[in-house]
Every structure is written in structure tokens, then in C-alpha cells.
Amino acid sequence: MVLCFRPLRPRCDPQFNLVCDDSWKVDLFQSCVNVGFFLGSLGIGYIADRFGRKVCLLATTLISAILGVLTAVAPDYTSLLLFRLGQGLVSKGSWTAGYTLITEFVGLGYRRTVAILYQVAFTVGLVLLSGLAYAVPHWRWLQLAVSLPTFLLLLCYWFVPESPRWLLSQKRNTQAVKIMDHIAQKNGKLPPPDLKMLSLEEDVTEKLSPSFAGLFRTPHLRKHTFILMYLW
Known part of the structure; x- marks a missing residue:
């Protein structure tokens, strides 16, 4: 009996054929995402401070979903890199805006728990992704499978x-009081007695304007800014 063996080849999209001499393009693809993460982290925070956490979250989520679909139908490698770079730019911003939004809803005693639960969703998603990749082996269909459900997050506009x-911080006290009063009712608690006084205050003070220099304004902020820069 004669056994015939075929050489093993990596499974890849024949349109790009990112193997052998072109295998470095796979690393470049992932590097574009990381570059997008870095640049997005620098700029998206300002947008969230300037226009609001909710607006920033919804806008970056929409752009990320659209770019995810475009990545799945990218006709060439250059387009693939550009779409992936753009997705990196906004996806880190979407994560940051969501993180800031949920931690600002709760008091200091609950922020650590809320932040951990927020990160758990990322870990669970990675675990589920491996099973989804097993069920949907082709990368284009897999990209669509993880991108299309992202559009459902836009429903947060009516609920969050x-x-x-x-x-x-923007001296929009009436809106803030209305939201906090609604949260207190949902929690079955009475709103703080000084809450209604906020809505009566005139908008005479200057609004806080975000800037990069604000990260170094006080010794406490400077310390945490340098620590986070070193860790990243």
C-alpha cells in the first residue's frame, strides 16, 4: 500500500494569499489596528469631553460597525488596511466613551465593580469568538458576523x-437634575434634597473646556497621567 501525502498550506483567502514572502502583511494588518488604537485614544477623549459621552459612544459605534462591514467586503489589501486602521481609530474611542459613561453613573463605592463587569464583557466576547470562528471559518463571513450585530447598539440612543x-460640567443643570431624578426613581430612592437646587441655579459660571493640558493641571492628575502613560 502506497501512502500519498500532500504538503500542508495555511488556510487563507486566495485573493490576498498572505503567505511565504507576503506573510509580513498579516503583521502589518494587526499593526494598523494598534496604530488606530493609539491615535484614537489621543483624540476621542477630547470629543467625549466636548460633545458628550453619549454622542461620542453612538458616533464611534456607528462608524465602527460601518467600517467592519466594509472590511468584510474589501476588494484589495490596501482597502483592507485603511478600513482596519479606521476601525482601530474609533473602536478604542467607543470603548473609552462607554467606560467613562457607566462609571459616571455610579458613586465612588461602585466604580470598581462596574469597571470590572465592563471588562468581563470583553473577555467573554473573546471566548465566544473562538467558537464563532469554528462555526464560521471563512474570514469574510466571520467579519460580517461580528460587525452586523454592532448596529443594534445604536438602540442605546433611546435607553441610555x-x-x-x-x-x-457644561452647566446644563436642568437636564442633569432630570436624569438623576429618573435614576433615583428607578432605584426606589428619594433624590437628594439639594438636587432641585441645581436646576434653579443660573448658568452664570463659565463652562469647563477640555484640553490636553488639563491632564497635568494638579499634582494628583499629573501623577495618574504619567502612571497611565507608562503602563500603556
Whole structure:
């Protein structure tokens, strides 16, 4: 009996054929995402401070979903890199805006728990992704499978309010009081007695304007800014 063996070849899209001498393009593809993460982290925070956490979250989510679909139908490698770079730019911003939004809804005693639960969703998603990749082996269909459901997150527009802390920083006290009063009712608690006084205050003080220099304004902020820069 004669056994015939065929050489093993990596499974890849024959349209791009990213193997052998072109295998470095696979690493470049992932590097574009990381570059997008870095640049997005620098700029999206300003947008969230300037226009609001909710607006930033919804806008970056929409753009990320659209770019995810475009990545799945990319006709060439250059387009693939550009779409992936753009997705990296906004996806990190979407994560940051969501993280800031949920932690500003709760008090100091609950922020750590809320932040951990927010990160758990990322870990669970990675675990589920391996099973989904087994069921949908072709990368284009897999990309669509993880991109199309992202559009459902736009429903948050009707269910998730703006951050009351951000509204207060922008001197939009009436809106902030309305949201906090609604949260207190849902929690079955009475709103703080001084809450209604906020809505009576005139918008006479200057609004807080975000800037990169604000990260170094106080010694406490400087310390945490340098720590986070070193860790990243």
C-alpha cells in the first residue's frame, strides 16, 4: 500500500494569499489596528469631553460597525488596511466613551465593580469568538458576523441617558437634575434634597473646556497621567 501525502498550506483567502514572502502583511494588518488604537485614544477623549459621552459612544459605534462591514467586503489589501486602521481609530474611542459613561453613573463605592463587569464583557466576547470562528471559518463571513450585530447598539440612543456629571460640567443643570431624578426613581430612592437646587441655579459660571493640558493641571492628575502613560 502506497501512502500519498500532500504538503500542508495555511488556510487563507486566495485573493490576498498572505503567505511565504507576503506573510509580513498579516503583521502589518494587526499593526494598523494598534496604530488606530493609539491615535484614537489621543483624540476621542477630547470629543467625549466636548460633545458628550453619549454622542461620542453612538458616533464611534456607528462608524465602527460601518467600517467592519466594509472590511468584510474589501476588494484589495490596501482597502483592507485603511478600513482596519479606521476601525482601530474609533473602536478604542467607543470603548473609552462607554467606560467613562457607566462609571459616571455610579458613586465612588461602585466604580470598581462596574469597571470590572465592563471588562468581563470583553473577555467573554473573546471566548465566544473562538467558537464563532469554528462555526464560521471563512474570514469574510466571520467579519460580517461580528460587525452586523454592532448596529443594534445604536438602540442605546433611546435607553441610555447622557452622563449627569458631564451635563453638570457644561452647566446644563436642568437636564442633569432630570436624569438623576429618573435614576433615583428607578432605584426606589428619594433624590437628594439639594438636587432641585441645581436646576434653579443660573448658568452664570463659565463652562469647563477640555484640553490636553488639563491632564497635568494638579499634582494628583499629573501623577495618574504619567502612571497611565507608562503602563500603556
